[in-house]
Amino acid sequence: AFIKYLRKAKTVEAIQGLDQIKAGAKAFYQADHYDPQSGNLLPKRFPPNTGWTPKRSCCEDKKGKGKCLVSTKAWNTSAWRALQFSMNEPHYYQWRFVSSGKGADASFTAQARGDLDCDGIPSNFEIWGSSDGQGGVKVKGPIIRNEIE
Secondary structure: OHHHHHHHHHHHHHHHHHHHHHHHHHHHHHOOOEOOOOOOEOOOOOOOOOOOEOOOOHHHOHHHOOOEOOOHHHHOOHHHHHHOOOOOOOEOOEEEEEEEOOHHHOEEEEEEEEOOOOOOOOEEEEEEEEEOOOOOEEEEEEEEEOOOO
16 A cells, blocks of 8 residues: 555656646747748747656666656757746656647647666656637646556
């Protein structure tokens, strides 16, 4: 029961991180963006896609003992900066943001993936967002799979 409690406590990182990403995605979508060449207003959209950050599972980093060590370089991309998101302390999850479409057809998926006991079975947390058609953003989730695996 104690081990289960400890794993459950680690999932707070995923929920809070997805909330931060959601806030960053909404702020980016609702802000005006302009074409640097023409100066014309661009259609509403979400930030660009990221790959999994960090690229490898936290369990692969032997120095971190199941946690991912901080890598400022990994988080210093235009997409993560646009989302105003980074991990500045050792953490248990990998993160990914995928967006598509523009204007009323814009949508995104944000994910957190972590193997809390390094047994090869990950916990997955996911939110889905899309334009509400009136300049706002609606979000569903989190959808949780294998919460404490």
